[in-house]
Amino acid sequence: MAGQLNIAKALNEALRKSLENDPKTVLMGEDIGKLGGVFRITDGLQKDFGEDRVIDTPLAESGIVGTAIGLALRGYRPVVEIQFDGFVYPAFDQIVTQLAKMHARALGHVKMPVTVRIPYGGGIGAVEHHSESHEAYFAHTAGLRVVSPSNANDAHWMLRQAIESDDPVIFLEPKRRYWDKGEVEDAPSLPLHAARIVRPGTDATLIAYGPMVKVCQEAAAAAEEDGRRLEIVDLRSISPIDFATVEESVKRTGRAIVVHEAPVFMGLGAELAARLTESCFYHLEAPVLRVGGYHAPYPPSRVEETYLPDLDRVLDAVDRALAF
Amino acid sequence: MTVKSTTRARKKAAPAVPDNLRTGAGAPAELVQLLTPEGERVEHPEFPLVTTPEELRALYRDLVLVRRFDAEATSLQRQGELGLWASLLGQEAAQVGSGRAMRPGDYAFPTYREHGVAWCRDVDPLNLLGMFRGVNHGGWDPNEKNFHLYTIVIGSQTLHATGYAMGITKDGADDAVIAYFGDGASSQGDVNEAFTFASVYNAPVVFFCQNNQWAISEPTTTQTKIPLYRRASGFGFPGVRVDGNDVLACLAVTRWALDHARSGNGPVLIEAFTYRMGAHTTSDDPTRYRLTEETEAWKAKDPILRLKAHLDKEGLADEAFFAEVEAQSEQLGLRVREGVRTMPDPDPTLIFDHVYAEPHTLVDEERAEYEAYAASFEGGENL
Numbered sequence: 172m173a174g175q176l177n178i179a180k181a182l183n184e185a186l187r188k189s190l191e192n193d194p195k196t197v198l199m200g201e202d203i204g205k206l207g208g209v210f211r212i213t214d215g216l217q218k219d220f221g222e223d224r225v226i227d228t229p230l231a232e233s234g235i236v237g238t239a240i241g242l243a244l245r246g247y248r249p250v251v252e253i254q255f256d257g258f259v260y261p262a263f264d265q266i267v268t269q270l271a272k273m274h275a276r277a278l279g280h281v282k283m284p285v286t287v288r289i290p291y292g293g294g295i296g297a298v299e300h301h302s303e304s305h306e307a308y309f310a311h312t313a314g315l316r317v318v319s320p321s322n323a324n325d326a327h328w329m330l331r332q333a334i335e336s337d338d339p340v341i342f343l344e345p346k347r348r349y350w351d352k353g354e355v356e357d358a359p360s361l362p363l364h365a366a367r368i369v370r371p372g373t374d375a376t377l378i379a380y381g382p383m384v385k386v387c388q389e390a391a392a393a394a395e396e397d398g399r400r401l402e403i404v405d406l407r408s409i410s411p412i413d414f415a416t417v418e419e420s421v422k423r424t425g426r427a428i429v430v431h432e433a434p435v436f437m438g439l440g441a442e443l444a445a446r447l448t449e450s451c452f453y454h455l456e457a458p459v460l461r462v463g464g465y466h467a468p469y470p471p472s473r474v475e476e477t478y479l480p481d482l483d484r485v486l487d488a489v490d491r492a493l494a495f
Numbered sequence: 496m497t498v499k500s501t502t503r504a505r506k507k508a509a510p511a512v513p514d515n516l517r518t519g520a521g522a523p524a525e526l527v528q529l530l531t532p533e534g535e536r537v538e539h540p541e542f543p544l545v546t547t548p549e550e551l552r553a554l555y556r557d558l559v560l561v562r563r564f565d566a567e568a569t570s571l572q573r574q575g576e577l578g579l580w581a582s583l584l585g586q587e588a589a590q591v592g593s594g595r596a597m598r599p600g601d602y603a604f605p606t607y608r609e610h611g612v613a614w615c616r617d618v619d620p621l622n623l624l625g626m627f628r629g630v631n632h633g634g635w636d637p638n639e640k641n642f643h644l645y646t647i648v649i650g651s652q653t654l655h656a657t658g659y660a661m662g663i664t665k666d667g668a669d670d671a672v673i674a675y676f677g678d679g680a681s682s683q684g685d686v687n688e689a690f691t692f693a694s695v696y697n698a699p700v701v702f703f704c705q706n707n708q709w710a711i712s713e714p715t716t717t718q719t720k721i722p723l724y725r726r727a728s729g730f731g732f733p734g735v736r737v738d739g740n741d742v743l744a745c746l747a748v749t750r751w752a753l754d755h756a757r758s759g760n761g762p763v764l765i766e767a768f769t770y771r772m773g774a775h776t777t778s779d780d781p782t783r784y785r786l787t788e789e790t791e792a793w794k795a796k797d798p799i800l801r802l803k804a805h806l807d808k809e810g811l812a813d814e815a816f817f818a819e820v821e822a823q824s825e826q827l828g829l830r831v832r833e834g835v836r837t838m839p840d841p842d843p844t845l846i847f848d849h850v851y852a853e854p855h856t857l858v859d860e861e862r863a864e865y866e867a868y869a870a871s872f873e874g875g876e877n878l
Contacts, residue, residue, distance in 0.1 A: 229692060229695060231692075233684060233688055237657070242658045242659070245662025246662065247665070272632070338852050
């Protein structure tokens with residue numbers, strides 16, 4: 172399509188195309204109009220599509236999601252922007268008790284095509300509540316779909332697929348990768364909930380999504396210098412998880428390491444480890460290991476590098492897995 | 496220094512709370528009333544209402560049938576046919592008056608107690624009982640009668656109603672929405688956010704608060720220090736307090752409010768001042784927190800008795816009419832009893848239906864696992 176774009180621009184183009192393609196699509200959020208959002212993801216869209224379709228809302232997250240539900244009931248397709256990860260909690264009730272369950276409560280009579288975009292994760296030197304990874308809360312709730320792209324192409328096409336979905340989608344944007352550039356293709360190559368092997372390997376499988384895919388790529392490149400060939404699976408979708416792709420990879424490599432920024436305890440890694448133990452037991456050469464955040468509030472930015480998984484922590488886990 | 500003196504000046508100027516801002520069980524002066532508890536028709540300069548004898552009889556029929564349905568449901572809960580019931584006893588006029596004020600294209604967003612509004616929207620009463628029996632969580636098609644699913648989380652639906660109303664504006668339609676909620680819900684953040692959104696977007700939504708004096712065990716004084724209808728002024732739209740046991744006043748005020756909203760003037764808050772004559776639900780025991788004297792005092796303001804007194808006094812209905820309504824009421828009771836007792840349990844695989852609108856690998860996988868597990872028992876396919 173437009174060649175090399177950064178993730179922010181790829182998302183902006185996805186929103187533009189979605190607004191063009193469906194008159195029922197509306198954007199809602201704080202400061203998304205004239206300002207273009209604090210990360211400029213909606214830059215220029217209000218100017219081109221009007222205040223009626225790119226709606227600056229009152230500063231009330233529950234109100235944003237709650238009214239988006241009402242608009243969906245009226246036949247609209249709202250795309251909501253939550254300004255930062257830590258500000259979604261006031262809307263948590265509407266997301267979990269209403270948005271996620273409405274289709275089931277109505278025995279299928281109504282649909283909830285609402286996309287909730289959330290810039291998430293750390294690494295940008297931010298103040299408190301601006302660096303959180305809360306994907307496990309949402310993935311634990313039936314009725315929601317949860318996805319997170321790691322690159323510009325996925326950011327573009329996954330957002331368009333999420334908006335087209337008739338189910339509510341929590342769309343987690345890796346904010347520290349917003350400025351990473353990549354080629355955006357003319358058509359999507361995968362369905363929304365498919366994982367992708369981004370680097371083939373034979374010795375162990377690194378499983379990651381969102382901002383951690385890049386860290387795993389760096390780790391795999393470094394490991395290669397030591398003669399270790401690591402495979403990387405980019406989950407892309409956190410709920411549902413494309414277990415088939417993950418299991419096929421782990422059965423080949425015999426080792427799996429899950430990497431995410433979110434705390435290890437009760438994180439996605441726990442689910443993946445349990446699942447792989449059940450489905451790949453006789454193929455595993457080592458326990459499934461997890462690399463992630465600590466069971467502590469996200470720390471002040473001067474020490475966030477200690478909290479965030481990096482190349483060395485991933486390679487340390489690789490060493491431990493290969494030592495079995 | 497400047498800050499200090501300003502603060503002092505403000506403190507001095509602060510007026511005492513006037514008497515008419517105090518809440519209480521007594522009906523305050525600003526209450527809109529068109530029919531006294533004795534059945535006398537009175538006029539209100541701002542809310543004129545012209546009614547034919549047929550309309551008055553139809554409202555009476557609604558009130559009686561709705562109360563009968565509610566009583567049947569309470570009995571069915573006592574007999575073990577329903578898991579729970581939230582009775583509307585005492586609130587029939589607020590619900591029928593507001594429900595009959597709606598046009599076909601208008602839309603209602605109820606709590607879990609709006610059985611009378613459902614009746615006015617022509618929702619099959621048996622649909623309402625499904626969730627209280629435990630066969631579904633609602634399950635009717637909200638768009639069929641423009642009556643949304645019951646909402647149990649307090650106040651959530653006021654935002655849905657506001658968003659829906661925002662959609663009406665975008666569509667350029669002249670429909671309007673009613674968001675039902677109670678005195679307890681007025682404390683919820685969502686309700687206050689709904690007021691804000693509706694106000695700034697001029698959304699055609701009427702916030703209909705049934706102040707039934709009790710949020711389970713908490714009196715309205717635990718929720719507010721001013722009459723609830725006055726909350727509206729802080730959000731920049733009109734608020735009206737209406738006698739919630741007066742079906743005519745509820746009809747007139749709601750009709751005005753819906754027209755006000757649909758004409759592009761933005762939201763209205765109506766506080767229907769009424770009383771929850773029964774328990775919060777069949778699981779509640781009001782004797783632990785309120786006095787019989789209070790309930791007895793409200794009995795004298797009964798919405799059905801006052802309309803009957805009016806019909807009698809004015810000679811607008813004869814014995815044959817009342818007998819016919821009674822017979823219809825018996826038939827409704829019978830239909831509800833039979834309908835509930837023969838309401839089938841859903842197939843357990845309902846658990847997996849409609850979790851998502853589009854195919855979902857995890858749900859499909861778990862359904863298959865369950866079905867294989869069930870089939871592993873002798874005669875398992877019938878589990």
